[in-house]
Amino acid sequence: MSSAIRNKVMMVSALILVCLGIVAPTFFKDDLPKWWPASPIKLGLDLRGGVYLVMGVETKEAIKSRLTSVGSVVRSDLRSKGVAVAKARVSGERQLSFELLTDKGLPQLEDHMLQEYASLQRVSEDRTGGKVTVVYEMTEREASEVEASAVDQAIEVIRNRVDQYGVSEPIIQRNGEKQIIVQLPDVKDVSAVKRTIGSVAKLEFRLVSDPTKSAAQPSVTRKSRRGGEVRLEDEILMTGDVVDRAHVDINPQTNEAEVSLQLNPVGATMFDRITSQNVGKQLAIILDDISQSEPRINERIGGGRAQITGSFTPEEAHFLAVVLRAGALPAPLKFLEERTVGASLGADSIRGGVYASLIGCIAVFIFGPLYYRRAGLFAVICLGLNILFLLALLVIMKATLTLPGIAGLALTVGMALDANIITFERIREELRAGAGNLAAIEAGFHRAHWAVMDSNLTTLLSGIILYALGTGPIKGFAVTLSLGIVTTLFSALFVCRLMIDSIGLNNRAGKLSI
Amino acid sequence: MELFSHTLNINFMKYRWALIASSCLLFVFAVVVWIEAGPKKYGIDFIGGTELVVRFETPVEIAQVRKAVDSAQLGEASVQQFEGQSNDFSIRMKSEAQEQSAEIVKVALAKIEGVKFEILKQDYVGPIVGEQIKKDGVKAIIFALLGMLIYMTVRFEFRFALGAIIAMFHDSIIVIGFYVLSGKELSAGIIAAVLTLIGYSVNDTIVVFDRIRENMVKSSKTGSIAKYQSKYQDFIELVNASINQTLSRTLLTSIATLFVCFTLWQMGGSTISDFAFCLFFGIIIGTYSSIFVATPIVIALGKDTPDLRS
Numbered sequence: 001m002s003s004a005i006r007n008k009v010m011m012v013s014a015l016i017l018v019c020l021g022i023v024a025p026t027f028f029k030d031d032l033p034k035w036w037p038a039s040p041i042k043l044g045l046d047l048r049g050g051v052y053l054v055m056g057v058e059t060k061e062a063i064k065s066r067l068t069s070v071g072s073v074v075r076s077d078l079r080s081k082g083v084a085v086a087k088a089r090v091s092g093e094r095q096l097s098f099e100l101l102t103d104k105g106l107p108q109l110e111d112h113m114l115q116e117y118a119s120l121q122r123v124s125e126d127r128t129g130g131k132v133t134v135v136y137e138m139t140e141r142e143a144s145e146v147e148a149s150a151v152d153q154a155i156e157v158i159r160n161r162v163d164q165y166g167v168s169e170p171i172i173q174r175n176g177e178k179q180i181i182v183q184l185p186d187v188k189d190v191s192a193v194k195r196t197i198g199s200v201a202k203l204e205f206r207l208v209s210d211p212t213k214s215a216a217q218p219s220v221t222r223k224s225r226r227g228g229e230v231r232l233e234d235e236i237l238m239t240g241d242v243v244d245r246a247h248v249d250i251n252p253q254t255n256e257a258e259v260s261l262q263l264n265p266v267g268a269t270m271f272d273r274i275t276s277q278n279v280g281k282q283l284a285i286i287l288d289d290i291s292q293s294e295p296r297i298n299e300r301i302g303g304g305r306a307q308i309t310g311s312f313t314p315e316e317a318h319f320l321a322v323v324l325r326a327g328a329l330p331a332p333l334k335f336l337e338e339r340t341v342g343a344s345l346g347a348d349s350i351r352g353g354v355y356a357s358l359i360g361c362i363a364v365f366i367f368g369p370l371y372y373r374r375a376g377l378f379a380v381i382c383l384g385l386n387i388l389f390l391l392a393l394l395v396i397m398k399a400t401l402t403l404p405g406i407a408g409l410a411l412t413v414g415m416a417l418d419a420n421i422i423t424f425e426r427i428r429e430e431l432r433a434g435a436g437n438l439a440a441i442e443a444g445f446h447r448a449h450w451a452v453m454d455s456n457l458t459t460l461l462s463g464i465i466l467y468a469l470g471t472g473p474i475k476g477f478a479v480t481l482s483l484g485i486v487t488t489l490f491s492a493l494f495v496c497r498l499m500i501d502s503i504g505l506n507n508r509a510g511k512l513s514i
Numbered sequence: 515m516e517l518f519s520h521t522l523n524i525n526f527m528k529y530r531w532a533l534i535a536s537s538c539l540l541f542v543f544a545v546v547v548w549i550e551a552g553p554k555k556y557g558i559d560f561i562g563g564t565e566l567v568v569r570f571e572t573p574v575e576i577a578q579v580r581k582a583v584d585s586a587q588l589g590e591a592s593v594q595q596f597e598g599q600s601n602d603f604s605i606r607m608k609s610e611a612q613e614q615s616a617e618i619v620k621v622a623l624a625k626i627e628g629v630k631f632e633i634l635k636q637d638y639v640g641p642i643v644g645e646q647i648k649k650d651g652v653k654a655i656i657f658a659l660l661g662m663l664i665y666m667t668v669r670f671e672f673r674f675a676l677g678a679i680i681a682m683f684h685d686s687i688i689v690i691g692f693y694v695l696s697g698k699e700l701s702a703g704i705i706a707a708v709l710t711l712i713g714y715s716v717n718d719t720i721v722v723f724d725r726i727r728e729n730m731v732k733s734s735k736t737g738s739i740a741k742y743q744s745k746y747q748d749f750i751e752l753v754n755a756s757i758n759q760t761l762s763r764t765l766l767t768s769i770a771t772l773f774v775c776f777t778l779w780q781m782g783g784s785t786i787s788d789f790a791f792c793l794f795f796g797i798i799i800g801t802y803s804s805i806f807v808a809t810p811i812v813i814a815l816g817k818d819t820p821d822l823r824s
Binding site: 046054056188190191334335336337338339340341342344345348349352353355356357359360361363364367370371372373403404406407410411413414415417418421422425428429432447450451454455456457458459461462463465466468469470471474477478481 | 713
């Protein structure tokens, strides 16, 4: 054996050992010592069971809610300067209008807006019967920034909520401009997941309107948790942003679950002020536009602690605490696609896919040596190695094996044999034309080289396109198909070549077993 | 062992017009089938809707399941029993899917007396996503064909590229037509199957073309096949010889891959099975089209073929 060949053989042997080491945990997870560095191959949701969700973020709502809060803040700021703004209204996609009963406060309003909210531009002014309505519009640039950051924030909030849900290896990623993909392995209850992820969890504190005051006072109505509606003052006193921690408590007197909130310092000061100014009034706690409870303020509350009561079941209270801790979504989500796979279907699929692939492989493994004798045996050994390399590559690249991925694996076996067939047929031809064994092998591999390359590279091309444009399981298929082509080229053109060369070298003149 | 004698010399190109004519007929037939029956066969991946696959612990009559689903009053809903696994049912709701319809059906199913069930799969695809999947699928196939056209033009000549692309297009359409005809539902997996098929079919075509190219170079050096009066006749002869030389490889590879596809089709479970079904017939068509569609097109475009006798 020449030293060049010996080096190559040693290289390939080392590679095989390393790959065996990498693939081992996938098959013998429990029998390996703890220090073993490689991890088992990652299984996709379709094999493992779990929930796959695609959500659209309704980013236009984020703009509206930003404008609503600007309106509310401006009103309360101007009120402290002695200017009464009768109404602040969001209209269209990005317009905010203020209504003043007289034009006396107009300069102050315009001044205030210019100083505090430069991204809102004054677009029109309307005077009818003494009333003045000024319309501001958010610039397009600002609007698209708000939309983009809404998606980022939503991802952050969803991640927080999922973390609290205790799912192992969740995947949360952006999909295109306004979509979010969430993959939760091993989770079964899709409706619970949707509720946890999809609730906006917008928390507001408002005072309940005093029925004795005139109906002219601006007010809003909200549904009550106990049925019916409540009339509330339109000013939002505090929002969920100031919640620092939230946990479930059982009230020792009523034995009902309630959610205790710990507010951050800003919130604590705010809450202190609200409670001291409104003793005797009812404070409504509103979650996603439904009033949860309207406790009466008996005394000033310091220390930033608050409770939400409302005859919750323990599950409801727990859910509430989770969403309040994780924060509110900047905009509502719309569920665009949901796929749930039960664990037993996953197990069935693995069984079916693996059996079918094994039988397919065995058929190929029998056919090879039958048709090409010793060379065929080498070819199927190379096929086996090809599968080993491919699995190792999947582990190294942390790719996920999906059900179509298994099909891709089986298909790789069928197509990988093609490279060997092309080469062997070529060697046979050269032999028939009267070439010596070594020359036939040399010429066979040389002439087959481009046919093999061209045919595999075009398949790789469609694999890459599948990966780029496919979703979920199709991506999994594209990954195994594409990586399979890379390993096929290596094992058919390099490893198999090495083996065939060795028969040629040991048998220069006799009949070649091909 | 040899499946085909290496001295085999079939005059394939003699039959090219008859075969191209039948290919055209088959193609038109597939298009008609697709247009006529296709829209009814689009699964929830493409048109949106909800699909629920449930497994009952004990045997249940399909009528019972249907009754329970109907009682939920969710509009058009279809119930199907899986072949082989008699306790597995698929329930599809295609009509403007309410997000909650899966939950409502689950409640209705729980009312069937005396049996428990397990959710194997629960899918909801919104109409926007369905549209997206369809669009991306068509885009992927067009990009793949364009990519191949460019690659083949660079590596071969434009007429070879064109022959291969037309053959691939022919294969894709016929396979989809065949799939629709078999009564299976078109899902996102079919796009993957068609793309794989395109990859496979071009693979096959390239091996034949590679040999034609090689023989052209060889004979332009030696003038070995200058048998006929016209250089065009000589070219056809050369193409025929190339097909014959690669025939055993073409058929061997197809058979090996067909083996694998057949087992996946028969045993792979519903998702893989439909995919493999598509590939199984696709490979047969793809092998045929390499010889009888792609190559005749190269010949038809090859009137100005270089004089191989020079």
